[in-house]
Amino acid sequence: MARRSSRKRWLSGLRNTAAALIGLAWLVPLLWMFLSSVSNDADVYRVPPKLWPAWNWGNYARAWAARPWPRYFANTLIIALSVVAFTLVTSILAGFAFALMRFRGSKTLFYVVMSVMMVPQTVLLIPNFILAHTTGLYDTYWIQILPWAASVFGIFLLRQTLSALPTEIFEAAELDGAGPVSMLVRIAAPLAVPSLILIGLNTFMGSWSSFVWPYLMTQNDTVRPIEVGLQAFYGAEGTDWTGLSAAVTFTTLPVVILFFSLQKYFVQGAFSTQGAVQ
């Protein structure tokens, strides 16, 4: 018995060690990014590389001055928060209707919504680029907001959430003379808050991380978001590795902070996306 438990402890020690090594390996690129961002130029161009940095924070100042970062950050927030606001409204409206309301064609319309999931963004690039130019939406916030103002995932998740609610609550509300709008606002929305947070976070991250869409649909820094700005900085200063590392660090850091403060929702979000397919 004693031998068995010592074997068990040995195995779990081995497992933890293997896991820790993998975890460290996974963090190396991010650590390397940070170390390069506080290194002297000369130390970065050295073989073998010097691992301990000189804590040169000047790289941040140089990178920060090279591009209109505050503008990029503001644009990213304006776009991402607008997309989140629109998506939450369109999702709960449609999710409520599909979950709880009875209307002719509801099944067909739901299939139409679900079929949109099959359309890759890549397919939409060319037609929407032409559309953006002919409608004058090119190089505006709107072309970065409106196409993402509704989400199949959001509608699907809220439909699931709301159809799990006991119908008695709504029957009771109807007796009190509540119409569909007040049912949605007073009953459905408050009960769906966890799902709304999930959708909001997923949408926010998607918008923050998007690159090809804003890259093609805009051309001026006045409306371009952070990822496009970072790519432009890379294109222009491709050899300034310490400056680039600093820029990557300060553009990635907000996302990392958000991740650690809302970790639970990130994990649930990743997990619940599979509901959209199943």
Add this chain to the structure above:
Amino acid sequence: MAQLLDPVATRSRSMRSGRPVKRALTSRWAYLFVLPALLVFLVFSIGPTIFAFALSLFNWNYLNAAMSKFVGLKNYVDLVKGTRDPSFWSTMWTSAQFVIPMVVGGTVISLLLALLLSGNSPVLYGVRTAVFLAHVTPFVGVSIVWVWLFNPRYGLVNAATALFGMAPRDWLGDPKTAMFAIVVFSLWHEVGFTLIIFLGGLTTLDKTLSEAAQIDRANKLQEIWYVILPQLRPYTIFVIVISTVFSLQAFTQFFVMTGGGPGFSTATLGFAVYQQAFIYRKTGYAAALAVVLFALTAVLSLLQLRASRNTGR
């Protein structure tokens, strides 16, 4: 909850004298509720998809749309015959070189990691967080970091392989290794997502089956192979489908790290659509490529739907 509401429910049921229809929830408001979302989808997804089909039948003039010429299926004929440069078939081969390692590697690695990392110890929790953190980081920034890691002269990757006596390589600049390098980066970025799916799957396992296996003196490997993996089947199918779809559409890492090169060695389908349309201005042909991408995605999604129905999920 149900108990709490029961008296109300009973009352309302009796008052409606058996009519199951609720008035407020059958009104025309429903159409108004679905309208905003439908409008967004119609204008920016469904309409443009149809437009993309139409574009693929044209020799599209990007400067002056009115000068575009209807050419019927010519773009598709070019595609099948492989007369464009790079030929469609070489684009598909390039895509396969990315998609297959991503799907096989991604599924195997995330499954093994899930088996290793499921558990309550703080170490395992920390490692799960580290792997998932990589997935959360925005693509452009970490792609740049990996360009630096793969740098032929000063990169950490060459410093590491030198420890094993390997000669330094220009990972991203050599057509023989560029795709491999991008696969390594992409796995680093994507595995966190599929890991979470498998970890979720592991929490749904039927514990009595594993106990039965232990009573039958199955070893851990046998237990994994005969008891755990069959139960994870729907999750595995989902991971395979979603990684295929994601990999087919992958774009940003190619754009930042190689620009589809050297030559066309990393120009996969998702990148080729962009390249043909916005660099070479072959809008019609690019639209035909996009239609192929759409068809592949649709078939995969339907397969997934069917597989999940068959397994009763």
